[in-house]
Amino acid sequence: MPAAIVATRWSGAYGLLHAGFAIPVAIVLGIAAMGLARRARERSRRTIAGAEARPSVTIARTLGLAGILIGVTGAMAIGVYLVLKAVSG
Numbered sequence: 001m002p003a004a005i006v007a008t009r010w011s012g013a014y015g016l017l018h019a020g021f022a023i024p025v026a027i028v029l030g031i032a033a034m035g036l037a038r039r040a041r042e043r044s045r046r047t048i049a050g051a052e053a054r055p056s057v058t059i060a061r062t063l064g065l066a067g068i069l070i071g072v073t074g075a076m077a078i079g080v081y082l083v084l085k086a087v088s089g
Contacts, residue, residue: 001026001070017081023074030067037061 004022008014037060044054 001074017078020074020078023071023078026067026071026074030064030069030071033060033064033067037064 001019001022004019005016008016008019037057040054040057040060044057
């Protein structure tokens, strides 16, 4: 999302609202990261080393959650923008 917003700032052909196309990408990648982190945690539990999660699993889970939250926040922002635009005229 931040990269899409910066790209619209540098581009003369696209506006800030066009950055909304990155919202589904952020949500899908966030969900994928959460799924991969879950699979990695389950795989690490099956090893001889034990049941504790590795730091990389925690980082992946955190970044996945951040991606989902950024996507949802972007969707809410565009929704509020569209409602305000409809109400104002």
